[in-house]
Amino acid sequence: MVQRFKLFLPLAIFAIVAGLFYVMMNRIDEGEYNPQTLPSALINKPFPSFAMPQLEQLDKTVIQADLLGEISIVNVWATWCPSCHVEHSYLNYLASERNVVIYGVNYKDESDAAQKWLQEKGNPYRLNIFDKDGKLGLDLGVTGAPETYMLDHRGFVRLRYQGPLNEAVWQEKFQPLIEQLQQEQQAFLQSAVNWPQAGVQG
């Protein structure tokens, strides 16, 4: 009898897994869970490719390539987002005082309002991607503004932070990573030099 009982074990395990799926699908339906927002989605993967108008010059197209080559942060913002107002002055500070390279993703916004915002509040961004329909936001897995991503010198996403930036957050999460990324970049440049008989000529 005990033997027979054991044979129900696979069924029981399956029931639990199926139950899990059912619960999760309900949560997806009700918007409580979105597999796209998992922190893993892009970590250590290249920034998604895109081609979108630049907010500052709407007839100009920005592509993924424009964000590459340097350690940078990508900040998702919108004029309709209250926390973005709070965050903005800190971004200005980062750009002017600490020389942080910041790219903006203007997310589901009106171009007029957004341009006016930059004129009035200052523009900490090297450039802004105008993501009117939130398509890039979807690829990034943005759940809401503001959100900030850190890219390494290869253009791989290394960190994602949801919520407004401030000094405390910066010191805790971004500063240590920046140092690490700078070391990686150094090591990378070094390896370029140290490779047997290596050297970039020309």
Add this chain to the structure above:
Amino acid sequence: MIPEYGHFALILALCLAILQSVVPVWGVYKNDRYFMSLSRSLALGQFVFVAIAFAVLTYLFLQDDFSVKVVASHSNTLLPNIYKFSAVWGNHEGSLVLWILILAAWSLAVAIYSRELPLDMVARVLSVMGMISIGFLLFSLLTSNPFERHLPNTPLEGSDLNPLLQDPGLIVHPPMLYIGYVGFSVAFAFAVAALSSGRLDAAWARWSRPWTNVAWGFLTLGIALGSWWAYYELGWGGWWFWDPVENASFMPWLMGAGLVHSLAVTEKRGVFKSWTVLLAIFSFSLSLLGTFMVRSGVLTSVHSFAADPERGVFILAFLALVIGSSLTLYAFRAPTVASRSHYSLWSREMLLLINNIVFLAATLTVLFGTLFPLIMDALNLGKYSVGPPYFNAVFVPLMAIMTVFMGFAPSANWKKTRADKLKMQLAVAAGASVLVGLTLPFFYGAEYNIWAALAVCFASWLIMTLFLDMRNKLRNAQSISAGLSRLSRSYYGMVIAHLGFAFTIIGVCLVSQYSVERDLRMEPGDKVELAGYSFQFDGSRAIQGPNYSGQEGVIQVHQAGELIAVLYPQKRRYHAQQGQVMTEAAIDNGLMRDVYVAMGEPLGEEAWAIRLHYKPFVRWMWLGGLLIAFGSFLAAADKRYRLAAKEKAGVKDTVAEAV
């Protein structure tokens, strides 16, 4: 009108599937041979109508009929014809029709090649396959009709196939994968038929074995192709990402690997019956689970199809029905009495049991890692992600353990191994492989790499024990060729597949350890040295494709002053799809190494970011996959399966078989 013909054919196929699942079982119940034998014709009929539906869908793609939604959203007049063909299964609806077509083809194959089977077994098996088919046909017709129209506002132009999928590798990858996935339905149907008839015996294992081997071989090919595609198409040289969808195909493969071995024990020794039948159910269940994960939107991945909750609920219900009922059947009918056959600790049975445990553990590892984010979220414990570090940390040791035992298995005997002489030989092989492994890194690479050494140790242990066993088998033969010709195909299959595994170990480990990659800014005329090769960037030029335009870099690769290749990596911008940009890597491939060049981004004034990779032994990984698949097919072609057929069928059917 033509799309409606396709739709109608699919509905007729559903009707036939319903008959196929009901009539034969009714025949079994009534002991009516006529109704039982109808199963074969019904399987043929179903196949014909599914094939018509599939042909119609293909025709619609080739004709650019944009009144059909699926065509409008996944094709384009500029799309080359060959990709219009693969666009048929480059989307959710069409791939489902492909899935159904392959299921119908497997059913037909069972109907044709089942002469040695008792008629009631054929009836039961085909009936189970009919039930699975009903589920998928309903899924297609009710939630994902491929023939749905955009009337009356027919668009003039389609929005094109995702450029990632416009690639020769993607033409064959999904069909291979599906043939493997769906092929496990045959093993599953045999398992259910055996459980429900109460005839769970060695004969059942012998019938299931060739089918399982073929399915598993195709799955191996499919996975290897997918990995190869990711390697050259995604443009950053990766070949396996532990992505949920990759895991979805890998889990049935792991379970299938267990099943293939477990069936051997059940066939030859009549033991592990309950275990084997459970593995058969699991293998197919994991295929279904994979389908669910890819199409329901529960997990996200670069490969997944557009998610739709309605579809998710449908597949989940279907999953619960198929897996739930088969596991319930298992719980009630699986034999609980342990087999009388005994085997010692040092026997082939024991080694195969270890194999099974490792593969089960590996499958659960992957399943757990894939579902972990879901579990944590469901329990409100926060958002988590599980990446390669977890999978590598658990998976690699498991495979290492298995490889050790894998070396013993071919020389071990059933029941009890007569060890004295063998012990000495195996010790020599072990010593030699450690020696080979430890010395190789000295000849390779600047720094001593212990991981590479270990990998080579394991691989050479496998290879040496295989040859050791072969030599022992040839010992009493008059000549080598006479001895070789006496060995069975299934033995050769085993040897080749295990060799393939050794190759894969070498490929995976050495490319992980010894790859060199550099991202560089290069201007025309720049020259860079990497891993003994010199790369000279000669600038870029404009290119124009049928549905894209872009830039192509020209890079000369020199080795020791000699030009060995000129590589043309491309950056393409596809006209449709909002100008999606794609990287086409250029590869100079070789058995011992690949030289891989991809264009990054234009950096102004004719300078480009260029990604250079040197990938030693990367081909061995896929070559190993090919060998594993080939070995698996060869084992399925063993004479004894056909011999058994002839003995039973007698004179009349041998004539039929000759035809």
